[in-house]
Amino acid sequence: MASSEFKPPYFVGIDLGGTNIKCGIVDSEGQPLLEKAVEVLTEPEQGADHTLSNMVRAAQEAVQRSGLGWDAIETVGLGSPGTMDLERGILLEPVNLRGPGWINYPICERLEQALGKRVAFQNDANAAAYGEYWAGAGKGTRSMVLFTLGTGIGCGIIVNGLILEGRHSHGAECGHIVIRMKEGEEDQPRVCGCGRAGCLEAYASATALLKRAEEGLAAGVDTALRDQWETTPAAERAKLIDDLNKQGDGFCRKLMRDTAYYLAVGATCLMHTIDPDMIVFGGGMTKGGPLLLEWIRENVKRLAFPLPAEQTQIVYAKLGGDAGYIGAAGCAKLLAEGRLR
């Protein structure tokens, strides 16, 4: 319920994920009004229009739960997986939204029509990065990079308060930086969900972690994972791997250590490109505690130039799973202030 502790105007933030849609109301200083954001299923396989109606339902419910009317809402922000054309407000070929109608989908216009509000459109990881910069781990930094580790690997880069969108809205698509090249005819780097080979996402996303685990199981490695794999739902398998890693299972330890190495390669590429104050890791895979982060830091120390290796802060996100919708609401604020298209 809105009270004097919150500062108007208010913004709706929507985080469109491959599995869930998260939606909340945020005040002008980045404070969420609802204790818990509204969460509904994305159901992308049922088509883009169906997902749109799920987003609208979530937004209506969030506004209702906040006790505010739509009159009190200034603008809406939407963070969505790419690829996208931000100026035209359309999705191009979203790698992690598969189903009818997603290619070249005019998502922004449809959402504006349905909600009767102007919509700020942003890549999901750019929005999450802005959320961490505005109200989370990156508060007070001048430049930061966020990697989101989930179904895909998202990335957002903020420099002096500006979100790096790039000429074609493909800026900071760092889940698709190539970390492994083909060395010869026999050599096949891993194929990514985007259809290309060698992407960071094909090695270090949660999806890739499960794939590497399955390959090991099929090859007959000795691991405690084998007994629990089939009975564990797919959504909980990454956590299972990390739990067994912490219990000392050698195979799971290698899977997680390799993940940390790949992520450190990604982080180092960014450090050697923009030399940011801070690199932040967020998303489901960071929920397992500090070990992964420690391993990423160890690898960065070996891979990066000494000065950035020593001084760049490498931390976990602070807003957890809320960064996406809080940042989307932050983008809505930028739109209302004429600082975003």
Ligand code: BGC
């Ligand atoms: C997409 C990005 C997105 C990320 C996380 C990647 O596959 O290309 O645009 O930010 O997944 O959803």
